Every structure is written in C-alpha cells, then in structure tokens.
Amino acid sequence: xxxxxxxxxxxxxxxxxxxxxxxxxxxxxxxxxxxxxxxxxxxxxxxxxxxxxxxxxxxxxxxxxxxxxxxxxxxxxxxxxxxxxxxxxxxxxxxxxxxxxxxxxxxxxxxxxxxxxxxxxxxxxxxxxxxxxxxxxxxxxxxxxxxxxxxxxxxxxxxxxxxxxxxxxxxxxxxxxxxxxxxxxxxxxxxxxxxxxxxxxxxxxxxxxxxxxxxxxxxxxxxxxxxxxxxxxxxxxxxxxxxxxxxxxxxxxxxxxxxxxxxxxxxxxxxxxxxxxxxxxxxxxxxxxxxxxxxxxxxxxxxxxxxxxxxx
Amino acid sequence: xxxxxxxxxxxxxxxxxxxxxxxxxxxxxxxxxxxxxxxxxxxxxxxxxxxxxxxxxxxxxxxxxxxxxxxxxxxxxxxxxxxxxxxxxxxxxxxxxxxxxxxxxxxxxxxxxxxxxxxxxxxxxxxxxxxxxxxxxxxxxxxxxxxxxxxxxxxxxxxxxxxxxxxxxxxxxxxxxxxxxxxxxxxxxxxxxxxxxxxxxxxxxxxxxxxxxxxxxxxxxxxxxxxxxxxxxxxxxxxxxxxxxxxxxxxxxxxxxxxxxxxxxxxxxxxxxxxxxxxxxxxxxxxxxxxxxxxxxxx
Numbered sequence: 001x002x003x004x005x006x007x008x009x010x011x012x013x014x015x016x017x018x019x020x021x022x023x024x025x026x027x028x029x030x031x032x033x034x035x036x037x038x039x040x041x042x043x044x045x046x047x048x049x050x051x052x053x054x055x056x057x058x059x060x061x062x063x064x065x066x067x068x069x070x071x072x073x074x075x076x077x078x079x080x081x082x083x084x085x086x087x088x089x090x091x092x093x094x095x096x097x098x099x100x101x102x103x104x105x106x107x108x109x110x111x112x113x114x115x116x117x118x119x120x121x122x123x124x125x126x127x128x129x130x131x132x133x134x135x136x137x138x139x140x141x142x143x144x145x146x147x148x149x150x151x152x153x154x155x156x157x158x159x160x161x162x163x164x165x166x167x168x169x170x171x172x173x174x175x176x177x178x179x180x181x182x183x184x185x186x187x188x189x190x191x192x193x194x195x196x197x198x199x200x201x202x203x204x205x206x207x208x209x210x211x212x213x214x215x216x217x218x219x220x221x222x223x224x225x226x227x228x229x230x231x232x233x234x235x236x237x238x239x240x241x242x243x244x245x246x247x248x249x250x251x252x253x254x255x256x257x258x259x260x261x262x263x264x265x266x267x268x269x270x271x272x273x274x275x276x277x278x279x280x281x282x283x284x285x286x287x288x289x290x291x292x293x294x295x296x297x298x299x300x301x302x303x304x305x306x307x308x309x310x311x312x
Numbered sequence: 313x314x315x316x317x318x319x320x321x322x323x324x325x326x327x328x329x330x331x332x333x334x335x336x337x338x339x340x341x342x343x344x345x346x347x348x349x350x351x352x353x354x355x356x357x358x359x360x361x362x363x364x365x366x367x368x369x370x371x372x373x374x375x376x377x378x379x380x381x382x383x384x385x386x387x388x389x390x391x392x393x394x395x396x397x398x399x400x401x402x403x404x405x406x407x408x409x410x411x412x413x414x415x416x417x418x419x420x421x422x423x424x425x426x427x428x429x430x431x432x433x434x435x436x437x438x439x440x441x442x443x444x445x446x447x448x449x450x451x452x453x454x455x456x457x458x459x460x461x462x463x464x465x466x467x468x469x470x471x472x473x474x475x476x477x478x479x480x481x482x483x484x485x486x487x488x489x490x491x492x493x494x495x496x497x498x499x500x501x502x503x504x505x506x507x508x509x510x511x512x513x514x515x516x517x518x519x520x521x522x523x524x525x526x527x528x529x530x531x532x533x534x535x536x537x538x539x540x541x542x543x544x545x546x547x548x549x550x551x552x553x554x555x556x557x558x559x560x561x562x563x564x565x566x567x568x569x570x571x572x573x574x575x576x577x578x579x580x581x582x583x584x585x586x587x588x589x590x591x592x593x594x595x596x597x598x599x600x601x602x603x604x605x606x607x608x609x610x611x
Contacts, residue, residue: 025514026435033426036482041448047459107346121354127589129543131561132582136364139575145376147363187601188608240452244545262454269458270550282455293450
C-alpha cells in the first residue's frame with residue numbers, strides 16, 4: 001500500500017544527459033527479448049506465410065504454388081467441418097464457463113463463511129495437468145465401466161457413448177471444460193466484485209432496488225469490461241488450449257465430429273507432413289484471431305461500461 | 313489493497329443490514345441456502361477426483377465392475393510404485409525437471425529484464441515493441457511451430473531440450489514481462505537516480521535494486537512459468553521424437569496406448585503427475601491468485 005502511495009509517474013522528466021545513455025541501455029536490455037521475438041515469433045510468422053504459398057511435401061524441393069493451398073482449403077470439406085466443430089466447442093464452452101463462474105462468484109461474494117475452501121475446490125480442477133485430466137475424463141466417460149454411465153445407471157437411465165458418440169462427442173468435451181475451466185474466471189470475477197463500490201449498492205438499495213435489480217443495474221455494468229475482456233481472450237485461448245484434451249480423448253473422432261482446428265493443423269503438419277497446406281491453415285487461424293481481437297476493440301467502445309473498474 | 317477493499321465491503325454489508333434491520337433473518341436464510349447449493353456443487357466438482365483416487369488404489373480387474381465399488385478393498389498402494397516403474401516414468405520425470413527448472417529460471421530472469429526495460433528505460437520504439445510483445449499473447453502457438461520445426465530440423469535441435477528452453481530464455485514469457493512491467497512501474501524512479509549518481513548502470517539497477525524489491529511478482533511469474541513447462545504438451549510432442557527425450561506429459565500419453573486396459577495404473581500415474589502442482593498450489597496459493605487477477609482484470 002505504502003509503495004503504491006509514493007508511485008512516481010513514469011513520464012516524470014528525466015535529467016537530460018541520461019537520455020541518450022538510457023536509450024543505449026534500453027536497447028541492450030531489450031536485445032534478448034528482441035532476438036527471441038524475431039527468431040521465434042516474427043520470423044516464423046513470415047516464414048509460415050511464405051511456406052503457405054509453396055508446394056512443399058518435405059520429400060521434394062519446394063516449388064512456388066501461388067494461392068493453390070488457399071484454393072485447396074476453400075474446397076476442402078473437412079476445413080468447414082473443423083471450423084464448425086471449433087466454433088461449436090469454443091462458443092459454447094467459454095460463455096458457459098463465464099456464466100457458471102459469475103454465478104458462483106456472486107454467491108461467494110455474499111460474505112459466506114468458508115469462502116476460501118469453496119474457492120479452492122472450484123479452482124483446483126483448472127490446475128490439473130491437462131494430460132492427466134484428459135485421461136481422467138476418458139475413464140469417467142468409459143462406455144462400459146465409467147463413472148458417467150454408473151451415475152446414469154443409478155438413476156435408471158440407459159448408458160451413453162459420450163466421447164465416442166458422433167452426436168455427443170462435442171457436448172462431452174464442453175462438459176469437461178466446464179469442470180476444468182471455471183477456476184480462472186472465478187478468481188477474476190471475485191476480485192472484480194470486490195472492486196464494485198459498496199456505496200453504489202447502498203444507494204440503489206435505498207432507492208428500493210431489489211437484489212436482482214441491483215445485480216442488473218449496478219454489478220453487471222461494473223463487471224461488463226471484465227466479462228467482455230475474458231470472453232474474447234477465453235475464446236482465443238480455447239483454440240489452442242483444447243488441443244491436448246481432444247488429442248488425448250477422442251483424437252478428433254468419431255468420424256471427425258470432434259476434430260478441432262488446431263488438431264487438424266497438427267495432423268496435416270506433423271502426421272502427413274503436408275507442411276505448406278498446414279501453413280495456410282495456420283495463417284487463416286491467425287487471421288481469425290486477428291478479426292476477433294479487432295471485434296473486441298470495436299465492440300468494447302459501444303456497450304461496455306468503463307468506469308471505476310480501472311486498476312493499476 | 314485487498315484488505316482495504318474487504319473491510320470496505322464488510323462495513324457496507326453491516327450498514328446495509330442496519331438499513332434493513334428486519335432483513336437479518338432473511339439474510340441468514342440466504343446464507344443457509346447458499347451453503348447447501350455450494351456443498352452440492354463442490355461434491356460434483358470433487359467427484360472426478362474421488363473417482364481417480366478410488367480407481368488408482370484398486371486391485372487389477374476390480375476397477376472394471378458395474379456398479380463401481382467406491383472404497384477399494386483391498387487398498388493397493390503398490391499401484392503407485394508400479395505406475396512409476398511400468399514405463400521409465402522416473403526417466404521422464406528427470407527430463408521434465410531439467411526442462412522445467414532451466415526454462416523457468418532463465419525465462420523469469422529474461423522476462424524481468426525485458427519488463428524492467430519496458431517500464432523504466434526510455435528508448436525510441438519502446439511502445440511499439442511492448443505492443444508487439446503483448447500481441448504474442450494472442451497468437452496461437454501452432455502458427456509459428458511449422459517454420460520452427462523446419463528451423464530446428466535444419467540446425468539439429470530436434471530431439472534436444474533446446475526448443476523447449478531457448479525461446480523462453482529469450483523473453484518468451486510475454487505474460488511474465490507484462491506482470492513485471494506493471495510491478496516495476498510502481499517503484500519510485502528516485503531509487504534509480506540515486507543509484508545512477510553512484511555510477512550504477514541499468515544492469516546494476518535492475519539486478520541489485522529492482523529485483524530485490526520484486527519478490528512477490530517474481531514468485532507469481534515463477535509459478536506461472538513452472539506450471540506452463542510442467543504441463544506443456546504440444547511442443548514436446550512435436551520437437552521430441554526420441555524415446556529417451558520424452559517428458560512426463562508425453563510419457564503419460566504413451567501410458568494410455570500401452571496400458572489402456574489398466575485404468576488403476578493409469579489413474580495412479582495421473583495422480584502422481586498432479587501432486588507437485590497440488591503441493592505448489594497449497595504452498596503458494598496467493599501468488600496463483602495474484603497472477604490471475606493481475607492479468608485478467610485488464611479490461
């Protein structure tokens with residue numbers, strides 16, 4: 001607390017003769033990062049773009065192919081399946097995670113005793129190594145001896161094939177992510193709720209607003225920037241984050257019903273060694289992420305309420 | 313800071329209940345209902361863990377019974393020993409420890425240096441570079457992995473730990489850089505100026521003034537990096553093809569193909585993989601929370 005009180009603005013005037021020396025020192029200190037950025041991010045990005053315009057199967061020397069890989073992509077029925085599967089899983093899983101986390105956070109914010117214990121229990125699944133939790137859920141959803149069917153059996157219902165059913169494979173994966181994915185948003189929402197000034201709630205209560213009205217008109221608008229930010233970030237992160245889960249449990253099956261975008265790139269690049277087509281797929285994914293980020297910035301201006309929640 | 317917010321909240325709820333003195337009974341009823349709901353929900357969330365633990369202690373063949381038996385009899389602790397020795401799991405553990413320890417240590421140092429430069433040194437292009445650094449957070453890792461694979465193949469890094477260590481040692485932890493920059497901005501600039509008068513350069517200031525003042529944020533960054541490398545799956549899967557180079561995460565996956573029928577051993581191995589993370593979590597819970605809050609509240 002004391003430290004934040006005495007914060008000096010970074011833009012404070014610095015004595016003149018330090019400047020040029022400081023610039024040199026700045027470049028020296030940033031050089032390791034810059035090398036890493038150029039070699040492992042920017043360079044590979046450009047290289048991937050170039051590779052996507054080649055015809056390269058690793059066996060023969062590469063040849064210029066122009067837009068052939070992108071044309072092939074547009075004609076590839078599996079490309080659309082994969083887009084649909086990814087959208088289905090991410091657009092269902094991430095909003096549901098946020099809603100569940102928000103409801104739990106609102107309950108925990110009621111100054112209950114034992115909040116820390118509850119919070120820890122809801123948070124723990126998100127810390128489980130993904131390989132381990134994927135194996136665990138593969139066992140839970142085992143059609144013959146799994147926990148899920150044991151519960152259905154106890155309720156007198158017929159067993160399901162869960163991950164191995166073409167219709168249920170995607171919803172089953174979403175279900176797993178609702179177990180493992182609420183920890184982070186829960187902690188963020190709990191911190192965000194503490195940032196909602198109590199005076200606003202009091203004022204609303206004195207004006208006769210009930211619990212729901214206070215949530216709708218005070219809490220929700222104050223939290224909306226956090227919710228929105230975590231929705232977009234969560235969807236973008238989910239493209240990558242669900243790879244291990246799907247790779248271990250269904251491997252994209254049955255009949256490609258759970259083949260997600262990243263897994264498709266992985267198979268094309270590192271199983272079929274169809275590098276140039278995989279690079280084209282990867283660049284399209286990058287453009288999708290770019291569009292989502294742009295939407296994030298644009299929409300945030302329209303309907304998100306930025307006030308009071310400013311931190312740092 | 314959280315303490316002030318909490319007391320604020322407490323006094324507010326106290327005031328609220330005095331405003332509606334008749335509502336205190338209602339409030340107790342609400343709490344009772346909430347507790348009931350949370351206990352049920354917590355049981356649901358704990359159920360898979362209980363299932364994992366129960367399976368991991370069952371005798372061979374007993375794990376496949378319907379309806380399942382929750383308390384194993386006899387309890388077979390030996391499964392954990394068998395899980396460790398069935399595959400060279402200890403060897404995989406050694407590989408994981410080498411990668412995790414090196415990449416975490418070097419990665420945190422690199423991230424703190426970059427974060428320090430972004431926060432406290434002024435040089436042309438700084439904001440542009442920081443923007444580029446933040447944008448890597450949004451980039452799905454697989455986009456860069458195809459050229460990286462070709463590069464590593466060319467320079468002989470495939471089947472070595474270098475692809476898992478070097479990029480992070482050169483500032484690959486963008487989130488860590490961001491966290492350290494946010495923290496370093498709160499340290500008064502007078503400290504630097506005083507050190508400069510004594511003739512210290514930027515490196516000295518970073519190493520002997522800023523780093524000693526950064527314990528908590530370094531702890532948060534270390535935990536984030538540790539968990540990242542411990543759990544990393546895709547990069548080891550692609551870059552480590554050799555049997556002897558496998559990490560735990562990859563080894564566990566092989567367990568699935570070779571021991572698919574022996575769910576008790578598989579669950580024992582999964583439990584073992586969870587244990588270090590669990591221990592770390594209970595030892596340093598508040599740094600976990602801090603890292604998430606600092607990165608997730610930036611609306």
